[in-house]
Structures are given as structure tokens and as C-alpha cells.
Amino acid sequence: MTVTDTVRVSVACSFCLKSTTEVATMVAGPGVFICDSCVAVCVEIIENKPAAPPELVSWERDLSDEALLELLPKVAAAGAQVERQLTGYVRKARAGGITWNRIGAALGMTRQSAWERFSGEE
Numbered sequence: 001m002t003v004t005d006t007v008r009v010s011v012a013c014s015f016c017l018k019s020t021t022e023v024a025t026m027v028a029g030p031g032v033f034i035c036d037s038c039v040a041v042c043v044e045i046i047e048n049k050p051a052a053p054p055e056l057v058s059w060e061r062d063l064s065d066e067a068l069l070e071l072l073p074k075v076a077a078a079g080a081q082v083e084r085q086l087t088g089y090v091r092k093a094r095a096g097g098i099t100w101n102r103i104g105a106a107l108g109m110t111r112q113s114a115w116e117r118f119s120g121e122e
């Protein structure tokens with residue numbers, strides 16, 4: 001199995017959490033993913049936004065309590081996916097010989113904190 005195959009079968013859209021098997025196209029970013037349906041929603045939002053200073057535009061507004069509660073596990077799953085991706089990138093950096101010191105500095109943490117969080121060792 002190649003790296004591409006692994007990515008194809010194991011990731012979910014960071015916006016809607018649909019898996020690669022549920023979407024036509026999945027685009028990978030740095031640790032995040034977006035599907036073709038979510039890109040279409042984003043394009044619609046961008047095309048219809050009022051002329052105003054740049055701001056964060058979300059497609060979820062005025063959520064009911066139930067809708068907000070339904071959203072919580074999705075946000076948690078997206079966060080867990082980002083953490084797995086980050087760990088993968090760090091391990092790739094280590095495999096390439098980059099020191100824990102430099103990885104920690106890049107993440108704004110100590111060498112020890114980086115090692116404890118990403119090494120998988122006790």
C-alpha cells in the first residue's frame with residue numbers, strides 16, 4: 001500500500017466529516033481535508049457575501065441547542081483527525097532526521113514536550 005492509498009482510505013473531510021468513499025473528490029491541505037461538496041458550499045458563500053472587510057464566514061449560524069450538540073462530536077472528530085495528521089507529519093520529520101529540538105521550536109514547544117506528545121514512547 002502506498003502513502004496515497006493510505007490517505008485515500010483513512011481520511012475524512014475536515015468540514016463535513018464524510019469519508020473519501022462518500023465523496024467524489026477529496027482535496028488535502030496541511031493536515032486537513034475538504035470534499036468537493038464543501039468546496040461548492042464555500043464557493044457559494046464567497047460569491048454571495050456582502051462587500052465588507054474580510055471576515056470569518058461560517059455556513060453554520062444560529063444553531064439550536066440540539067444542532068449544536070450534534071455538532072460537538074463532529075468537531076471532536078475533526079480535531080482528532082488533525083492531531084493524527086500532525087503526528088504523521090512530525091514522524092515524517094523525524095524519519096528525515098530532523099531533531100526533536102527543531103520540531104519543538106517549530107511548534108512553539110520544548111524538545112521534551114514535542115517528544116512526549118509525538119514520539120509514541122513512554
Ligand SMILES: [Zn+2]
Binds near residue numbers: 014016017034036038
Ligand atoms: Zn465535506
